[in-house]
Amino acid sequence: MxxxxxxxxxxxxxxxxxxxxxxxxxxxxxxxxxxxxxxxxxxxxxxxxxxxxxxxxxxxxxxxxxxxxxxxxxxxxxxxxxxxxxxxxxxxxxxxxxxxxxxxxxxxxxxxxxxxxxxxxxSASGQTAHLALTALKVVEGDTVLVHGAAGGVGTVAVQLARAWGATVVGTASEHNHGYLRELGAIPVGYGEGLAERVRAVAPRGVDAAFDAAGRGALEASVELVADRARIGTVVDYPLARRLGVLGIRGERTAARLAGLVDLWEAGALRxxxxxxxxxxxxxxxxxxxxxxxxxxxxxxxx
Missing domain, CATH: 3.90.180.10 (Medium-chain alcohol dehydrogenases, catalytic domain)
Structure with a gap:
């Protein structure tokens, strides 16, 4: 072959x-x-x-x-x-x-x-997103910040968090902001001043933050989320250890993948x-x- x-x-x-x-x-x-x-x-x-x-x-x-x-x-x-x-x-x-x-x-x-x-x-992006939101204990009524929200992992994370009843703020390049709105997220741009931009669109605060992007995401997250046990990354594990936040890892399973397939079949996962x-x-x-x-x-x- x-x-x-x-x-x-x-x-x-x-x-x-x-x-x-x-x-x-x-x-x-x-x-x-x-x-x-x-x-x-x-x-x-x-x-x-x-x-x-x-x-x-x-x-x-x-x-x-x-x-x-x-x-x-x-x-x-x-x-x-x-x-x-x-x-x-x-x-x-x-x-x-x-x-x-x-x-x-x-x-x-x-x-x-x-x-x-x-x-x-x-499988990879979908299961990673599901593992992360589970580890961060995302529930109905939360406001969740997803860094890298337009990527493979972020696309699924946004939709899962919305399906679980959370409000989602997603970081992405400006040309992807319309895409994030279609997924149900409130888009904000990367770069300097990120924390202030997030506060402007989420004035009642952020309950959890998921980093699928790197590039300063964790530093901004610790400014925004009070509980560091509800900040996690699948990108920057060394910085996660230094900041005392979660470096998210976990085992993929066929059961989790089947659940994601069911969501796709139901029209609930793009x-x-x-x-x-x-x-x-x-x-x-x-x-x-x-x-x-x-x-x-x-x-x-x-």
């Missing part, structure tokens, strides 16, 4: 698309022919050699941590799935490829009407695809994500 590989750690230029052996599903696994695979900021960090907690990286790895596609082979001891089933799912690495072997317990059935690109881009790229243009996909100004998600389409 063809797969994206990282022969050495570095910038987008190190990425290669090469022929590698087809994966063979082990016990409890299935093999999926990948139709779409989301590209995350964490994929860029891994390409540079920055390992997630508890993970060892080696040159030659295949990046990518979410996918959608069609099951083409079953491993031993797999029940409830069949060759030809359309699915979406996740694993830590290996998804930026034509084929992926994944645990059957990490799959969800793809609704017939869900575009492949949406299915391949939902997903935005900024652009799609074939595997051969993976470096362009990484460059686009690296700008930090993507609306929604970037997707590879093997």
């Amino acid at each position: 063809k797969a994206v590989t990282v022969p050495r750690f570095g910038g987008p230029e190190v990425l290669r698309v090469t022929a590698v052996p087809d994966p063979v599903p082990g016990p409890g696994q299935v093999r999926v022919r990948v139709y779409a695979a989301g590209v995350q900021p964490v994929d860029l960090a891994i390409r540079e050699g920055l390992a997630p907690a508890g993970v060892e990286l080696a040159p030659g790895l295949i990046p990518g941590n979410e996918f959608s596609g069609v099951i083409d082979r079953l491993g031993a001891d797999v029940d409830g799935w069949a060759v030809g089933d359309e699915v979406l799912g996740f694993r830590l690495l290996g998804c930026a490829a034509e084929l992926v072997a994944a645990d059957a317990a990490r799959l969800v059935r793809k609704p017939a009407g869900m575009p492949w690109e949406h299915a391949g881009a939902l 997903l935005e695809i900024a652009d799609t790229f074939p595997l051969e243009r993976v470096a362009d996909a990484h460059r686009l994500v690296g700008t930090g100004h993507v609306r929604g998600k970037v997707v590879l389409t093997p």
Whole structure:
């Protein structure tokens, strides 16, 4: 099969698309022919050699941590799935490829009407947003500040917080302010004076803040939120430790992903695809994500 590989750690230029052996599903696994695979900021960090907690990286790895596609082979001891089933799912690495072997317990059935690109881009951002809002104890009546609200994680976080009954203030570049209003958020711009701009649109205060952007978001958040246990980031863990706020991590689950799929089917979750790229243009996909100004998600389409 063809797969994206990282022969050495570095910038987008190190990425290669090469022929590698087809994966063979082990016990409890299935093999999926990948139709779409989301590209995350964490994929860029891994390409540079920055390992997630508890993970060892080696040159030659295949990046990518979410996918959608069609099951083409079953491993031993797999029940409830069949060759030809359309699915979406996740694993830590290996998804930026034509084929992926994944645990059957990490799959969800793809609704017939869900575009492949949406299915391949939902797991990482959607589950991250759900984990974060849960960790920050967002409830009805809260005012929540979401930094990076127009990105993949922010897009879902805004909609979940609104569905849970919260008022949402979202930071984004000015050209994305109309988009945030469509999602139900009150938009504010990045940069100097952020705290004052947020106070102007949320005069009764901010109850919780979620950083999916970096770039001064946590410093502004501690000015605005009284309880530092209700400030969290998925971007800047060192600064989170220094400020005494949450560095949010957690395990993805098929149950959480299925809940997000249910919301999509009900018309309660909008997903935005900024652009799609074939595997051969993976470096362009990484460059686009690296700008930090993507609306929604970037997707590879093997």
